[in-house]
Amino acid sequence: MQPFITLxxxxxxxxxxxxxxxxxxxxxMMYSLEAGGKxxxxxxxxxxxxxxxxxxxxxxxxxxxxxxxxxxxxxxDDLPSMDDDDLRRGKPTNHKVFGExxxxxxxxxxxxxxxxxLSEIPSDVVSCEKxxxxxxxxxxxxxxxxxxxxxVADLEGENRTVDLxxxxxxxxxxxxxxLTFCVKAGAILAGAxxxxxxxxxxxxxxxxxxxxxxxxxxxxxxxPEKTGKNTGSDKIKKKSTYPSLLTLDGAKEKLNEHVxxxxxxxxxxxxxxxxxxxxxxxxxxxxx
Amino acid sequence: MQPFITLxxxxxxxxxxxxxxxxxxxxxMMYSLEAGGKxxxxxxxxxxxxxxxxxxxxxxxxxxxxxxxxxxxxxxDDLPSMDDDDLRRGKPTNHKVFGExxxxxxxxxxxxxxxxxLSEIPSDVVSCEKxxxxxxxxxxxxxxxxxxxxxVADLEGENRTVDLxxxxxxxxxxxxxxLTFCVKAGAILAGAxxxxxxxxxxxxxxxxxxxxxxxxxxxxxxxPEKTGKNTGSDKIKKKSTYPSLLTLDGAKEKLNEHVxxxxxxxxxxxxxxxxxxxxxxxxxxxxx
Numbered sequence: 158m159q160p161f162i163t164l165x166x167x168x169x170x171x172x173x174x175x176x177x178x179x180x181x182x183x184x185x186m187m188y189s190l191e192a193g194g195k196x197x198x199x200x201x202x203x204x205x206x207x208x209x210x211x212x213x214x215x216x217x218x219x220x221x222x223x224x225x226x227x228x229x230x231x232x233x234d235d236l237p238s239m240d241d242d243d244l245r246r247g248k249p250t251n252h253k254v255f256g257e258x259x260x261x262x263x264x265x266x267x268x269x270x271x272x273x274x275l276s277e278i279p280s281d282v283v284s285c286e287k288x289x290x291x292x293x294x295x296x297x298x299x300x301x302x303x304x305x306x307x308x309v310a311d312l313e314g315e316n317r318t319v320d321l322x323x324x325x326x327x328x329x330x331x332x333x334x335x336l337t338f339c340v341k342a343g344a345i346l347a348g349a350x351x352x353x354x355x356x357x358x359x360x361x362x363x364x365x366x367x368x369x370x371x372x373x374x375x376x377x378x379x380x381p382e383k384t385g386k387n388t389g390s391d392k393i394k395k396k397s398t399y400p401s402l403l404t405l406d407g408a409k410e411k412l413n414e415h416v417x418x419x420x421x422x423x424x425x426x427x428x429x430x431x432x433x434x435x436x437x438x439x440x441x442x443x444x445x
Numbered sequence: 446m447q448p449f450i451t452l453x454x455x456x457x458x459x460x461x462x463x464x465x466x467x468x469x470x471x472x473x474m475m476y477s478l479e480a481g482g483k484x485x486x487x488x489x490x491x492x493x494x495x496x497x498x499x500x501x502x503x504x505x506x507x508x509x510x511x512x513x514x515x516x517x518x519x520x521x522d523d524l525p526s527m528d529d530d531d532l533r534r535g536k537p538t539n540h541k542v543f544g545e546x547x548x549x550x551x552x553x554x555x556x557x558x559x560x561x562x563l564s565e566i567p568s569d570v571v572s573c574e575k576x577x578x579x580x581x582x583x584x585x586x587x588x589x590x591x592x593x594x595x596x597v598a599d600l601e602g603e604n605r606t607v608d609l610x611x612x613x614x615x616x617x618x619x620x621x622x623x624l625t626f627c628v629k630a631g632a633i634l635a636g637a638x639x640x641x642x643x644x645x646x647x648x649x650x651x652x653x654x655x656x657x658x659x660x661x662x663x664x665x666x667x668x669p670e671k672t673g674k675n676t677g678s679d680k681i682k683k684k685s686t687y688p689s690l691l692t693l694d695g696a697k698e699k700l701n702e703h704v705x706x707x708x709x710x711x712x713x714x715x716x717x718x719x720x721x722x723x724x725x726x727x728x729x730x731x732x733x
Contacts, residue, residue: 176589178589179594179597181597181601182594233553262521266593268553268556269588269593276577276580288577300558305466305553
């Protein structure tokens with residue numbers, strides 16, 4: 158899947174580079190897009206489409222759009238008034254380089270442009286109805302009932318204990334719904350039936366939880382040189398996490414359960430799920 | 446046009462109230478939506494539709510969407526790292542009441558939800574193609590090539606002199622494009638021909654400039670009890686404004702020129718432009 162990631166990385170920058178806007182804003186937007194990351198969300202779109210026997214590259218505009226939304230959320234989450242992080246993927250965070258005002262506006266710009274990008278897909282490539290469905294689902298996944306609401310609940314969960322079910326809801330909104338959107342976007346583009354779409358969404362639910370548990374584990378025992386951020390930040394913020402609620406071993410067990418459940422669902426799907434399986438393994442075992 | 450404004454104010458709150466999200470986030474979003482304001486943008490949509498002989502109320506979802514975008518931009522612009530304003534429309538600004546993190550997230554939530562709202566207009570009311578055109582134009586007007594870019598240029602213009610043409614470009618992006626979107630949205634919904642649409646856009650260009658010049662004049666000689674904000678803030682920030690570049694009398698003359706040009710364009714349009722004329726007068730003579 159590396160050629161797709163290379164193409165995605167190039168297009169993320171090309172797309173922003175050719176827009177007319179103040180140079181500092183452009184640099185700020187590109188800085189965070191360029192900071193890389195695992196590109197899990199674009200990969201999920203690509204792998205889902207290939208599962209349906211389609212060319213994964215047809216998902217490129219949606220992948221660009223999702224990665225812009227994800228990047229904006231990282232920029233805003235890192236701000237001093239939020240998680241107050243200085244490092245992201247081993248590089249200074251956006252506001253450390255460009256200042257708070259520019260970081261906020263770069264986030265706003267990426268968020269807004271992600272919808273423009275979807276609306277501008279030529280109608281002979283993706284039908285009008287499908288484009289609207291993509292826009293609607295992306296907005297739902299990333300808005301107040303999704304990611305934004307999850308970030309609020311996450312911030313409110315600091316310095317107090319939340320139980321396992323609350324923790325799942327918080328992360329389901331903060332990260333799960335956008336991951337689910339990615340497989341759903343693949344299903345929308347492929348014109349999948351309802352049963353397949355629902356099974357894919359269940360699969361995404363499990364890898365979303367696995368993703369978050371792995372994140373919590375890495376905050377305890379990750380290697381900063383690999384994760385690109387300092388460990389122990391959850392403890393400092395007195396945040397409830399899977400390891401704090403279940404012990405480290407308990408969290409690892411829970412992670413394996415979700416990876417297992419995700420793979421079981423893949424086996425039931427009438428698709429070529431090789432690439433989705435690779436991503437599932439990646440999520441469960443990643444060291445960054 | 447008062448019944449439409451009453452309906453809009455109710456629906457702004459009803460729409461957010463029925464969503465599922467953390468209570469603090471909801472309160473923060475509703476607080477700023479409720480703070481009122483002149484609702485110039487919704488009025489422009491309404492008046493344009495009525496000009497085409499349509500029921501202005503069919504523009505309600507677009508009006509809600511634009512007002513959410515406008516409100517998000519005010520919340521973010523008021524933040525300490527941006528304009529650092531404590532008062533907006535006579536009330537404490539969002540971050541003064543809910544804190545910076547919540548203010549940023551309330552803005553993000555309103556911005557994202559505005560696109561969801563447009564995507565959810567039933568297709569038997571507005572065709573798929575028209576909805577996509579509305580989403581595309583709204584994103585363009587409010588994104589990095591529009592409002593967000595304008596806010597960056599505006600911040601960068603503090604403490605240094607910009608000339609009249611640069612000032613027009615800054616405000617054209619920061620406020621003009623979203624005002625233009627409103628009349629364009631009316632034209633899209635009405636299925637207007639290219640010539641009429643272009644003339645409406647030229648009209649919007651002039652009222653956008655008139656709006657900004659009036660804003661600058663009010664910052665010099667406005668009555669804080671009426672404007673709901675302190676006067677003299679541009680001078681404190683050493684911002685170039687129409688009065689600072691043209692003198693107060695020169696700015697007033699410029700304002701009249703744009704109001705005159707806007708009305709001349711209205712007279713050339715094959716529409717019933719009574720309501721658009723009322724709004725033009727309102728923009729030129731408003732005291733808040």
